[in-house]
Amino acid sequence: MINIIWFLILVSSIIFGLITGSGEVISKSIVDSTASTVKLMINLVGMMCLWCGVMRIAQESGLTEKLGKILRPVLEKLFTKAGKDKKAMGAIIMNLTANMMGLSNAATPFGIKAMEEMQRLNTKKDTASNDMALFLVLNAACIQFVPTSVISIRAACNSQNPGAIIIPAILTTGTSALVGIIICKILQKHF
Template sequence: MINVIWFGILFIGIVFGLASGNGELLSKTIVTTTEDTVQLIVQLLGMMCLWCGVMKIAEKSGLTDKLAKGLKPVLRLIFKEAGQDDKALGAIVMNITANMFGLSNAATPFGIKAMEEMDRLNGHKEKASNDMVLFLILNAACIQFVPTTVVSIRAAVGSANPGAIILPALCVTTSASVIGITLCKLLQKHF
């Protein structure tokens, strides 16, 4: 469905551009935009390699293990079933840890594994368990210590201070996580 929507947006834009006599401007814009996109992707690729390397160093040095050990008692409290299962809790911790460092690409496999493990524990396979819903909320609103993707994009497009986003991102993601967990726990009592 999303492909149909994107095609519709592009088609309407091109038709409108040609009908309004801006065909030359439209073709120049397409060429310029594609060049800029390739340059941005190459710059982001370098930044993502850097941050993935930093994450590997954090992992090898034991920093992620220490963070995971700190998170486990808290996660055991908020996840009823998954908090008691080491496989599910391990995948949840790794996903949240990777997200905290802003490495959503690295967090995705752990998120999929966590959902698979929670589905294994789920007694009602036709619907998501409360733990699965809570995990989805935490995954979407995860606290970001270093929002590497946003910092990378800001650096790639020439921001004077790409790291200026770190403190606001930390405040917003912490608030979103706390509100998400609170609302999820309140709604779990009623549904």
């Protein structure tokens, strides 16, 4: 449905531009935006390589494991069934710590593994368990200590201080994760 909406917006804009005699402006805008997009992508690839390297060092140095040890007692209380299962809890911790450190590429396989392990524990195979719903919320609203993607985009767009986003990102992602947990726990009692 969203594809249809975007298509209609694009076509109606082009038709309106042609009717009002702005065809030349439309053509120039299309060429300029595609050129700037390619330039941004090239800059972004370099920045992402740098951050992936930094995050790999954090992973290899054991920083993500130390963060996982801190999180384990809290997560075991939050996840009722998965908190008692070593395999499920291990995958959950690895996913969340990788996301917190900005390693979203590395977090994805752990997220899939965590869902598989929680599905193994699920008694209703056709319905997501409370733990699965909570994990999905935490995965989507994960606290970002190092928001590498946003920092990279800001640096590629010549921001004066690309790292200025770190504290606001920690506050907003922390708030959204906390609100998500609270809502999940409230809904778990009623459904």
